[in-house]
Amino acid sequence: MRRTACVALAAACSVGTPALAQSSPSGALPSPEQIANKDTVTVGAGVALIPDYEGSDDYRMIPAGAIRGKINGISFSTRGTYLYVDVVPQSGKFGFDAGPIAGFRFDDRRHTDDSVVKLMVKRKTAIEVGGFVGVSLRGLTNPYDSLSLHLDVLHDVGNAHKSTIFSPSLDFSTPLSRKTYASVSTGMEFVSDKYANYYFGVSPADRLATGNQLPLYDPHGGLKNWKVSLLVDQSLTGDLLHGISLFGLGQYSRLMNDFKGSPIVSERGNANQWLGAIGLAYTW
Numbered sequence: 001m002r003r004t005a006c007v008a009l010a011a012a013c014s015v016g017t018p019a020l021a022q023s024s025p026s027g028a029l030p031s032p033e034q035i036a037n038k039d040t041v042t043v044g045a046g047v048a049l050i051p052d053y054e055g056s057d058d059y060r061m062i063p064a065g066a067i068r069g070k071i072n073g074i075s076f077s078t079r080g081t082y083l084y085v086d087v088v089p090q091s092g093k094f095g096f097d098a099g100p101i102a103g104f105r106f107d108d109r110r111h112t113d114d115s116v117v118k119l120m121v122k123r124k125t126a127i128e129v130g131g132f133v134g135v136s137l138r139g140l141t142n143p144y145d146s147l148s149l150h151l152d153v154l155h156d157v158g159n160a161h162k163s164t165i166f167s168p169s170l171d172f173s174t175p176l177s178r179k180t181y182a183s184v185s186t187g188m189e190f191v192s193d194k195y196a197n198y199y200f201g202v203s204p205a206d207r208l209a210t211g212n213q214l215p216l217y218d219p220h221g222g223l224k225n226w227k228v229s230l231l232v233d234q235s236l237t238g239d240l241l242h243g244i245s246l247f248g249l250g251q252y253s254r255l256m257n258d259f260k261g262s263p264i265v266s267e268r269g270n271a272n273q274w275l276g277a278i279g280l281a282y283t284w
Helices: 002-016 032-036 193-200 204-209
Strands: 040-051 059-071 074-079 082-086 094-105 126-138 146-156 164-175 180-191 222-235 243-255 272-283
Touching (some): 222 272
Antiparallel strands (some): 040 059, 059 074, 082 094
């Protein structure tokens, strides 16, 4: 679940994708083409409020951080414990996005306050690699906005869930002024039976470890959840192209199907999942 928390900060670092105002002080604004060719780096740090595990109804505060940038047309960003690299340079109003992803999934339930879930057999760290593809449309409502449709595909190459995750998402981002930026996104996750059993199942070993306090549960894969989030970033010095900014993010997600029916969710947690983050970012 730490991955989810850090996603909030990584999303906040999207201010590193230069955005300018629909209205601005006097002086010529850089064109979208000039902004697209500009090298930039954004670093963000702050705190996030996250569930103890995916499906928990207990929350905790953790520190988190992320980095995002673009050098020589190649974009990169961290989203939690994952690194994304977009190897397709952007130009014009329509563009393709594609590149590799690599990272780790930490959801071992070691930090939960739930006395029963904590007794379950601990899950291992998943080492996930894969890639993403998508398309972006720019200049829909103003010269600097962006509408993007992406598909992430990740596979565990380690010794955890050993399966593949498909995550489509839709994002719309736009400057509201030269100092204010907003982004709305929605997405879903589709997983296999292996993933469902690994993170949401209750095996005989789990049942024994918890003193028979949880029933056996053998879930099937499919649509795991859907989510929607809102990010707002406000420049404190300079503007969205350079300087310090304050960001805030809120996200709601809903577990679906066999995932919300898992005893660790239906009996010990909640299918409704919330996330919040706030912090500072600096853009060079």
